[in-house]
Amino acid sequence: MKCALITGGSRGIGRAICIKMAALGYYILVNYKSNTTEADKTIALIKEAGGNGELLQFDVADKDQIKQTLGGWIDANEGKYIEVLVNNAGIRDDSLMAWMAEEQWDNVIKTNLDSFFYVTRLVLNSMLQRKYGRIVNVVSLSGIKGLAGQTNYSAAKAGVIGATKALAQEVGRQGITVNALAPGFIKTDMTDGLDEKELKSIIPVKRFGLPEEVAHAAAFLASPEAAYITAQVLSINGGLYS
Numbered sequence: 001m002k003c004a005l006i007t008g009g010s011r012g013i014g015r016a017i018c019i020k021m022a023a024l025g026y027y028i029l030v031n032y033k034s035n036t037t038e039a040d041k042t043i044a045l046i047k048e049a050g051g052n053g054e055l056l057q058f059d060v061a062d063k064d065q066i067k068q069t070l071g072g073w074i075d076a077n078e079g080k081y082i083e084v085l086v087n088n089a090g091i092r093d094d095s096l097m098a099w100m101a102e103e104q105w106d107n108v109i110k111t112n113l114d115s116f117f118y119v120t121r122l123v124l125n126s127m128l129q130r131k132y133g134r135i136v137n138v139v140s141l142s143g144i145k146g147l148a149g150q151t152n153y154s155a156a157k158a159g160v161i162g163a164t165k166a167l168a169q170e171v172g173r174q175g176i177t178v179n180a181l182a183p184g185f186i187k188t189d190m191t192d193g194l195d196e197k198e199l200k201s202i203i204p205v206k207r208f209g210l211p212e213e214v215a216h217a218a219a220f221l222a223s224p225e226a227a228y229i230t231a232q233v234l235s236i237n238g239g240l241y242s
Helices: 012-023 036-048 063-076 102-130 141-145 151-174 196-202 211-221
Strands: 002-006 027-032 052-057 081-087 133-138 176-183 233-236
Touching: 002 012, 012 027, 012 036, 012 052, 012 081, 012 211, 027 036, 036 052, 052 063, 063 102, 081 102, 102 133, 102 151, 102 176, 133 151, 133 211, 141 151, 141 176, 141 233, 151 176, 176 211, 211 233
Parallel strands: 002 027, 002 081, 027 052, 081 133, 133 176, 176 233
Antiparallel strands: none
C-alpha cells in the first residue's frame, strides 16, 4: 500500500495537502503534535473525500519520539511503504535578534530544521530500496528573502532549502526527487495575527493565498510526471518576491 506522510498535517497547509494526496489514492499518515481534535477532523475530511489514513502523533522537534513512533510504524507495517514525504510541520516564534531568547532560537531550529533530518532519514531507506520516492519540503518566503524579526525562522527555512538541494544530488539516481515549496502569505492559523488588508496591497495578485493552492503544487511535485524536477524551490507567493 502506497502511503504519504505529511508532518503537521492536522491543520492549515498540512491538512490541505493530506486531502489532496488522499484524492490521488495515497493512504495518508497524518502527523500531529498535540491537537487531537483537529487531527481527527483531518482524518474525517480524508474519508469524506473517499480516502483513508491514520494518525501518527509525535513531536517533530523530539528525535526520540520520531524514532519511537515513526520508526515503530515503519517496522510494524511491512505491507505499507511511504512513497511520498511532505515535511510541513513548523513553528514561528518571532523577535528581533537583540531580544531573542535562546529558547526561541532552539525551538524554531529543532522544529523546522532538525525535524527534516530525523524524519527524512527514517523514511529515506525504503525509498532507496524501492528506487522511487518523492520528498517535498515546505519552507517559506522567509528562507529565501529573510524577514526582520525572523532570524531563527529564516535561518531554519534557509537550512532546509540548502538540505533540499544537497539531498537531491545524493538520491537522484535512485529515482527519488527532493523539492521545496516556499509559500508567502497563506490564509492559515500562522497568519491570523497579520494585517491582511495592509499586506495584500504589496502583493501583485492583491490577496493572500489558500492552503489548497499550496497543496496543488505539492501534489504536482509528488507526482510521477515530475520525475525530472528535483532540487528546486517553487515560490507560491502571488508575485510578492521572485
